Amino acid sequence: MSHTLSTSCQKELEIRKSRFIAHAIPVADRDAAMDELRRLRAEHPGATHVCWALLAGGQSGMSDDGEPSGTAGRPILEVLRHHDLDGVLAAVVRYYGGVKLGAGGLVRAYTDAIASALLDAPRVERIAQVSLTVEVSYGDEAKVRRWVEAEAYSLLECVHGMLVKMTVRLPVNAVDDAKRTLVDLTQGKAGFF
Template sequence: MPIFTLPNALSAELEIRKSRFIGYAIPVADRDAAMDELRRLREAHPAATHVCWALLAGGQSGMSDDGEPSGTAGRPILEVLRHHDLDGVLAAVVRYYGGVKLGAGGLVRAYTDAIASALQDAPRVERIALAALKVEIGYADEARVRRWLEQQNYTLENSTYEMDVCLAIRMPVTALDGARDALRDLTQGRAAFPSDAGQER
């Protein structure tokens, strides 16, 4: 099943009983990048009462009510991300308290609506898992393999020259098996694959 992320950051603002809720949906690579974005949001809104958030990024999920009653902010925000089948996205809501208490149910609705508004009609792009493939080839095969790389639009991350030429190539995970077969064909079986690096997103 495809996984989707956002092509760019989105935001929306709601006013609910004198409180301002500003929802942000920001594409991020991982938890570290999400924490950097949260720091930036807090710097941009030093007077905000709360900055509540939820993150879906592969296995690096998380959420925070940031001082709101437990379960009234982070979880509702996370549920909206899940509903939209998004990954690699930080959703945050900046709240400026307006003096009127909303109660637990009102808070859940407010945080849900703030993120849902930011994501309304949001464009989505498929998030493709990438992996690195290492291949060892003879010097005589290098030009042929480099031409094939250009045709496939794969990224050559680095190359080392010793007894053989060792190339590290970045490509979608789904292309790995086909790439190994193609490289064996191109080199008449001489290509060797010492150890495939782990999958990344």
């Protein structure tokens, strides 16, 4: 069972005159992570490096952003894996302080920075989401819409034809209950795809 963060976390460390600002940000996918990285770079235009690692539903990645190979991105990624996190972008903004840390020092600095940001980070269980398509009559559409809203699911698509075809995004572990509820709401007339 993997976890994600409920909110973004930040921690700053100073190591031998260099500032390391660690950010742990919950993200849905790689595109959202790249948007966050652009935001961080815009927020810190004078930063020497913005190193990062991402784990998001099978979409992983990392970057040393100019640091010696393997001294930033990989250590940050290993911290995410150690904490069993998914759907998280971990980024460390570094302002160089004039003292070289060496490869071992950089690995320790980046590891310590992101680990300190994750120390008290609020975690929530990450549950996979799936799409469920249901076909209902026009008379049942409003009931289904109210149910989707009450359950805080997402209505992805609604196509009107002979019947109303609605695609709902919900947690994978709620599909069986959802089908039973939709059959009850429509007096057995709901069809699933």
